[in-house]
Amino acid sequence: MADYKIIITGPVGAGKTTAISVLSDIPPIITDEAASDMTLNRKQRTTVAMDYGLMQVGDAERVHLYGTPGQERFSFMWEILTEGGLGLVLLIDNSRKEPFRDLQFFLDAFKNFIHTTAVTIGITRMDEKPSPAIADYHQHISSLGWPKLPILEVDAREKEDMSLLVQSLLYSLDPTLAG
Numbered sequence: 001m002a003d004y005k006i007i008i009t010g011p012v013g014a015g016k017t018t019a020i021s022v023l024s025d026i027p028p029i030i031t032d033e034a035a036s037d038m039t040l041n042r043k044q045r046t047t048v049a050m051d052y053g054l055m056q057v058g059d060a061e062r063v064h065l066y067g068t069p070g071q072e073r074f075s076f077m078w079e080i081l082t083e084g085g086l087g088l089v090l091l092i093d094n095s096r097k098e099p100f101r102d103l104q105f106f107l108d109a110f111k112n113f114i115h116t117t118a119v120t121i122g123i124t125r126m127d128e129k130p131s132p133a134i135a136d137y138h139q140h141i142s143s144l145g146w147p148k149l150p151i152l153e154v155d156a157r158e159k160e161d162m163s164l165l166v167q168s169l170l171y172s173l174d175p176t177l178a179g
Contacts, residue, residue, distance in 0.1 A: 005064045006166065007082050008051075009110065010091035011102045012070035015124045015156025017051050019091065020067045022159045023166065024053025050081055055166070063166065078109065087118040087169045091156065092137075095125040099132065100140050107146065120169040122154035122162075 008016045021028050029052040051067030066081045068074075082088070088110055092103050103121070107114070123137060132140075137151050150168040154161040 002061045003064060004061065004086045005066065005084055006087055006089060006169065007066050007068060007085045007113075008089045008091065009068040009078065009106060010070060011093060011096065011106070013096075014070065014091035014093040014102075015122075015154075016067040016070065016091055018156040019089075019122075019162045019165075020051045020053040020065050022157060023055050023065055023162050025056045026054045028053040050077060075109065082110070082113045085113065085117060087120070087173055088114055089165055089169055090119055090121045091154075092121060092123050093125050094123050094132070095129040099123075100137075103137065103140065104144060107141075107144070118169060118172045120150040120152070120165055120172060122152050122156070122165045124154055124156050126153045127155070 008019055010016055017028075017030055021030075029050075031050060050069070051065075053065040053067075055063040055065060057063055066085070068078050068081055090103075090106050090110070092099050092106075096102060107119075110119070121137070123134065134151055134153055138148065141149055141151070150172055152161075152165055152168060154165055156162060
């Protein structure tokens with residue numbers, strides 16, 4: 001059996017824990033604790049170590065899903081969690097005040113990992129705030145000097161959306177993968 005590891009990251013409230021919960025074929029391990037800082041303005045609980053889930057892909061492959069904490073004060077976990085990772089799923093909450101700033105921050109924070117693996121980007125909460133649009137994200141990434149990256153509008157609560165995002169990452173790693 002082949003085992004792979006994918007890291008899911010992004011700012012607080014972007015949908016990382018929810019995504020792992022809908023993708024996992026086992027009950028996920030969630031390390032949420034009561035929020036005690038400005039995170040409390042966005043939600044009551046926040047990830048403090050990691051989230052973990054497991055996706056079975058066919059009969060012979062499993063994908064281990066690791067969600068990072070979204071707060072910079074837990075960034076020491078980011079390097080630990082990326083070790084041995086196949087690639088990165090970056091979730092950006094479009095309803096936040098400065099989603100491009102969040103995007104740039106996480107691309108910079110994970111730059112070394114991304115350059116040795118791959119990244120795909122999911123934009124959440126576009127139903128709450130449709131602007132900026134996906135085309136705006138492509139333009140912004142291009143202006144930062146990044147190559148064209150897969151960027152999809154997703155709802156972290158929808159298994160189909162999140163599966164498509166993971167498939168996009170896997171396809172960017174190996175374009176010969178079918179379906």
